[in-house]
Amino acid sequence: MSLGSVACVDPATSDSDTMSATLRVVTILLLCSLPELATAWGDLGHETIAWIAQSYVSSTTASAIKDILGLTQSDYMANVSTWADTYRYTSGGRWSAPLHFIDANDSPPSSCSVEYSRDCGSTGCSISAIVNYTSILLDDESSDTTRYDAMKFLIHFIGDLHQPLHDEALDVGGNDINVTYDGDHTNLHHIWDTEIVEQLADGASAESFAKNLTASIKAGSNGWDVNSWLDGTTLNDTLSTAITWAKEANGYVCSDVLSAGIDAVEKGDLSGSYYKAHFDVARVQIARAGYRLGAWLNLIFTGKTAG
Numbered sequence: 001m002s003l004g005s006v007a008c009v010d011p012a013t014s015d016s017d018t019m020s021a022t023l024r025v026v027t028i029l030l031l032c033s034l035p036e037l038a039t040a041w042g043d044l045g046h047e048t049i050a051w052i053a054q055s056y057v058s059s060t061t062a063s064a065i066k067d068i069l070g071l072t073q074s075d076y077m078a079n080v081s082t083w084a085d086t087y088r089y090t091s092g093g094r095w096s097a098p099l100h101f102i103d104a105n106d107s108p109p110s111s112c113s114v115e116y117s118r119d120c121g122s123t124g125c126s127i128s129a130i131v132n133y134t135s136i137l138l139d140d141e142s143s144d145t146t147r148y149d150a151m152k153f154l155i156h157f158i159g160d161l162h163q164p165l166h167d168e169a170l171d172v173g174g175n176d177i178n179v180t181y182d183g184d185h186t187n188l189h190h191i192w193d194t195e196i197v198e199q200l201a202d203g204a205s206a207e208s209f210a211k212n213l214t215a216s217i218k219a220g221s222n223g224w225d226v227n228s229w230l231d232g233t234t235l236n237d238t239l240s241t242a243i244t245w246a247k248e249a250n251g252y253v254c255s256d257v258l259s260a261g262i263d264a265v266e267k268g269d270l271s272g273s274y275y276k277a278h279f280d281v282a283r284v285q286i287a288r289a290g291y292r293l294g295a296w297l298n299l300i301f302t303g304k305t306a307g
């Protein structure tokens, strides 16, 4: 999901002349062998969203998903939730890169907005992708391979849509805003995909982090008004549903992610007071994404949101 971040960074670009050529090669190989570096709502975010969705799908829906994916294992949705982030970096999958985000051309923090005609772009975006892959799954005539890809894309893109910086054009969705987090030099997009989520999960697996969030959804903890999370959610208008979700996520760019402006996040270490002030946004957005993904799949396969 990271818009412009690369899978592995050549350390020579940051620490120029000090490293020997051999050490550089070894370091690059080591960095490139760590899969986490490539991804967004990193793997943890996507897998957590998938696990939450799994606890909201009906048995009919679960069977349909397993059948399409050809999987019987307990983590059937989490298993495919990060595939799209690998696929986009392959030569055959490069066309799908724009589908991970919508570049809202607004002006945070003073003004946030998403306008489909202004922001989606001719090569598509997360919103057109959710509309397209939903209609493919609803169409009895779709081929098995088309449905297989549609399922994997939908599970991933509904997650991506809930990460505020996947609904923002400014500085390539924050990829070009350098920040420090827990002593590491990274960028604003990346910390919202990964570091903030990892700090929140505090070492828990995706499955147990999802159990915690699902329990909070059921209890209505954290001030969550869960009854409103499916307002406007309808297969009669998949476009307006996805736009509603995108606008909500984009609003957090103004209210939280960049509320004090770009200069403010370029200073200091964001794992301290910035994390404390804004982690609840990452938490509610992961919970909402999982809850909505489950309800959306129920709608597709049973016509009802509840399992």
Ligand SMILES: *[C@@H]1O[C@H](CO)[C@@H](O)[C@H](O)[C@H]1NC(C)=O
Pocket: 071, 073, 078, 079, 080
């Ligand atoms: C998905 O499950 C298959 C086995 O069915 C396994 O080989 C593969 O490593 C899993 N992938 C992920 C990303 O969990």
Ligand SMILES: *[C@@H]1O[C@H](CO)[C@@H](O)[C@H](O)[C@H]1NC(C)=O
Pocket: 124, 128, 129, 132, 133, 149
């Ligand atoms: C819908 O998805 C299919 C399969 O990925 C793709 O071939 C097609 O171009 C997409 N259509 C639109 C309108 O995005």
Ligand SMILES: *[C@@H]1O[C@H](CO)[C@@H](O)[C@H](O)[C@H]1NC(C)=O
Pocket: 014, 176, 178
């Ligand atoms: C951000 O960091 C990158 C790589 O470390 C560097 O090339 C770039 O100049 C930095 N950008 C700004 C605006 O400081």
Ligand SMILES: *[C@@H]1O[C@H](CO)[C@@H](O)[C@H](O)[C@H]1NC(C)=O
Pocket: 212, 213, 215, 216, 219, 221
């Ligand atoms: C979720 O985890 C947090 C942090 O560890 C904890 O305070 C909270 O009580 C847990 N919530 C539930 C519903 O288990």
Ligand SMILES: *[C@@H]1O[C@H](CO)[C@@H](O)[C@H](O)[C@H]1NC(C)=O
Pocket: 233, 234, 236
């Ligand atoms: C969707 O359309 C159907 C048929 O027109 C209608 O019965 C139903 O109430 C609509 N549902 C929503 C949520 O708008």
Ligand SMILES: [Zn+2]
Pocket: 001, 002, 040, 084, 085, 100, 156, 160
């Ligand atoms: Zn993505």
